[in-house]
Amino acid sequence: MAKVKMALIYDFDKTLSPKDMQEFHLLQSLGYNNPDEFWAKCEKISKKYNVDGILAYMYLMAIEDPQMTKEKLVKEGNYIKYFKGVETWFARINDYALKYGIELEHYIISSGLKDIIEGTTIAKNFKKIYACSYYYDENGRALWPARAINYTVKTQYIFRINKGIFDETNDVDLNRSTKDEDKYIPYSRMIYFGDGLTDVPSMKVVAGFGGNTIAVFKRNKDAKKLALDLFENKRATFMANADYSEGSKIDKITKGIIDKVAKEALLDEYR
Numbered sequence: 001m002a003k004v005k006m007a008l009i010y011d012f013d014k015t016l017s018p019k020d021m022q023e024f025h026l027l028q029s030l031g032y033n034n035p036d037e038f039w040a041k042c043e044k045i046s047k048k049y050n051v052d053g054i055l056a057y058m059y060l061m062a063i064e065d066p067q068m069t070k071e072k073l074v075k076e077g078n079y080i081k082y083f084k085g086v087e088t089w090f091a092r093i094n095d096y097a098l099k100y101g102i103e104l105e106h107y108i109i110s111s112g113l114k115d116i117i118e119g120t121t122i123a124k125n126f127k128k129i130y131a132c133s134y135y136y137d138e139n140g141r142a143l144w145p146a147r148a149i150n151y152t153v154k155t156q157y158i159f160r161i162n163k164g165i166f167d168e169t170n171d172v173d174l175n176r177s178t179k180d181e182d183k184y185i186p187y188s189r190m191i192y193f194g195d196g197l198t199d200v201p202s203m204k205v206v207a208g209f210g211g212n213t214i215a216v217f218k219r220n221k222d223a224k225k226l227a228l229d230l231f232e233n234k235r236a237t238f239m240a241n242a243d244y245s246e247g248s249k250i251d252k253i254t255k256g257i258i259d260k261v262a263k264e265a266l267l268d269e270y271r
Contacts, residue, residue: 004102004265006189006258007161008093009206012110012117012131014195015216015242016086021112022061025079030064054111054148058132061142068142070115070134077119083218085245090125092246096255100262105185109157111149111198128166130157151198158192158205161185187211189261191254195242196226203235212257214250215239 013020023035032038038060046056062068090106097104105127108117114131117123132149134142147168149157156174160166164184165174180186187209192202195216203213215236217227230236240249 004100004189004261005105005185006097006102006191006261007105007107007185008254009107009109009158009161009190009192009202011194011199011202012108012112014218015193015199016122016244017080017082018218018242021076021080021116022057024076024081026061026073026076026116030061052148052150054132054150055145058134058145058148062134066141068134069140070136070142071140073113073115073134073142074119076113076116077121077123080116080120082122083242083244085243085248085251087122089244090122093251093254093258097258100258102258102262102265107157107161109149109154109202111151111154114147128157128161130154130160130168152201154199154202155205158187158190158202161190162187188264191257193250194236196230200230200235203230207235207237212237214253216242216250218242 010016020035022038027035027038030038039057042053042056042060045051045060046053051059094104106125108126108129108131110117110129110131112131114129114133117129117131123129130149133146135144135146137143160168160174162183162185163174163178187206188211190206190211192199192206192211192213193216194203194213203215207213213236215227215230215238217224217239219241227236227239231239238253240253242250244250
């Protein structure tokens with residue numbers, strides 16, 4: 001069987017990591033011992049000036065730390081913690097897929113900060129990290145949001161992965177009609193991992209075109225209820241506790257999908 005590619009696409013905050021990446025250390029460095037105070041301030045800016053919520057938090061961070069640089073944000077990645085099994089997940093699931101001649105590509109699509117994610121211990125596992133970023137001035141300071149990714153903008157990157165148009169400035173090829181047989185990774189060979197309402201548009205795109213989506217939840221009542229809502233409303237194909245260790249539900253579901261893709265790819269050779 002010829003080698004087949006699959007895309008495993010992840011949100012970051014509360015999907016691979018138990019809380020928003022800014023809350024591990026960055027907000028404390030800005031003087032917010034209670035992260036809720038920062039997010040409330042962002043919401044106030046958003047409502048008062050009709051600003052997108054993602055742009056509001058990027059703006060507030062930049063003005064509250066005028067010396068914020070890319071280097072400083074990358075170092076914040078050192079503080080990030082993960083759900084159980086995440087740090088060994090990528091090598092394990094890659095090895096499993098390769099037994100069937102399937103090459104897995106891992107992607108991040110996040111409303112968090114790209115520079116922070118690039119500073120994490122797991123960054124090396126991703127083919128592309130699509131997340132919010134700043135434009136830096138000649139002194140290296142964050143000057144302006146270069147890219148802001150909210151819940152609907154996330155879907156753009158699903159299309160990019162599908163077509164193999166990874167350059168974020170290349171909109172011409174992204175919007176050009178492409179035959180299904182020429183697409184880089186079919187939706188049916190995608191798995192989207194997300195935790196909440198901001199993932200709904202991406203889940204709908206992937207599931208709507210025949211792919212699979214997993215609603216990931218922490219072990220608390222509210223998170224589980226949200227995941228259940230996503231599942232019952234057919235946004236998520238599966239739901240599972242945020243545990244990526246060997247033998248966990250996420251592990252079994254993902255391996256089951258890989259098994260299915262392998263069998264379908266084998267049958268395709270006889271068409």
